[in-house]
Amino acid sequence: MKFSSLKGYAFLYLVFLYAPIVLLPVFAFNSGTIIAFPLKGFTLDWFRDLFANQTLGLALKNSLIIAVSTSILSTTLGVFAARAGTRFKFPGKPGVMGLIMLPLVLPEIIIASSLLVVLLAVGMPLSLFTVILGHTLMATPYAIAVLNAAFSSLDRSLEEAAYDLGETKWSTFRLIILPLVTPGIISSALMSFTISLDEFIVAFSLAGKETTLPIYIFSQLRFPKQIPMIMALGTCLVVASIVLLATAEYFRRRGLAKTGAKDTGGFL
């Protein structure tokens, strides 16, 4: 490909996209306590602080509990919705799907405040459980988007063949459909996990006295002394999410290859 101004622009755009992320390890390994150039020297102290930090460990544990639960719940709800949406016609379908997909475009503060108001009204104490409820609501539309692709590339005749061969509805689902959409399920689960792990404002509103990882990060950003450790934490998170994403992408592609669909690219 010959050089073009468009390619040059694309390169600059990638610099814009990646600059904040590339800077994380730069300051995470820098021995200066102030986040500024010029850099001082190489150190692993911030990572040592990070792994010795018990509050952080607790926040991470909470976040993992929430993210795993959210991932399972929203993927399960997503499977029902994607199966219904791709396989059946029923009256009012656009409205029903519209309601379910609404959190995708609703400002997060609206989700957070409406859930907060209703949970307090019914007297449910704020805890990790209420955060899971909120995160599941937010992650389900993303799960459906991923699963829709998996379910809509299913060949209906495979299912009919199974019925003709005497399988029941449930055994057909278990033996034919589930294996074909498993890659979609895995990538949906990983995506919901990532969304939940990173979500701040709903957790901030619904966690009560509990702390999640983003809540902890937000509380520490006010203290300049803690910033280098946050940079180290950010570096770890970037590495972790790249690994997760690459895994999700691998399964998404394998799923497409399995059902013989054309790769249309992208997660969303």
Next chain:
Amino acid sequence: MAASPLKRWARSEAVNGYLMISPTLIYAILLLAAPLVTLVAYSFFTDGYLVVIPEFTTANYSQAWSDPIFRAILTRSVIVSALVTLVTVVLAFPIAYFISFHVPATKKSRWLFLITIPFWTSYLIRVFQWKVILNYNGVINSILTGLGITDHPLQMLNSIGAISITLAHAYAPFAILPIFVSLEKIDRSLLEAGLDLGENRLMTFWRVTLPLAMPGVIGAVMIVFIPTIGDYVTPELIGGGKLPMVANVIYQQLLKIDNKPLGSAMAISAMLVVAAVALLFLFLNRRFLRGSK
């Protein structure tokens, strides 16, 4: 041997569809529709100290809307969101165009992957990194003073511009993907036809590519504009808390001051303003959306 009406009913596609979707639908009704309805109801209720009195009143709305500070914050939120949307979409369009028209088909998904990676890394930390970049002793000022371009570091934080750049970065993939999808759908022979009929490249782009890409551009505008207005973190971190947006005051009313009816009225007001702006935008662009299939 005719099947009983009940059996036929149970086997009908509509019933199966509803059964299948019911868990997700019930969840959405309980945790989305009901809370939204409650929020609307609260906005018309009266605030008693620590309790909400279910007495109909419009006082919350008149209190919110007659408050010059709330009006200023709401106006600022709309301006910032509009600015962010403009910057994000204008920056994103060439990228979507580049990937769709200039990247070989086999490498397209790799490019999309490359663009979505930053989006999946910690939002809070990404926002904070812009503070690191734009700070008084931050990355940009270090470069500028290091190269001797300026002696006085620029004051860039705590401004609407800084908030806009940060949010434009955060929402980049949301703008690129819908535009990319609509560009992919364009029949390439239309472009050849345009060129064959004597239009130059620029005119072909202007009269064929751009109108056909408009549904994607409009989608991108919606998906960036609507969530941006409810952002809490960026005004707090990048605006230094001195330039609050509507999410910050809603949060304050609901959790800190604990005036739930007023907070609800503010949340509903913000949502109505967002919806009004979004509908106006859709109306102005209706000719691009008509009959697109």
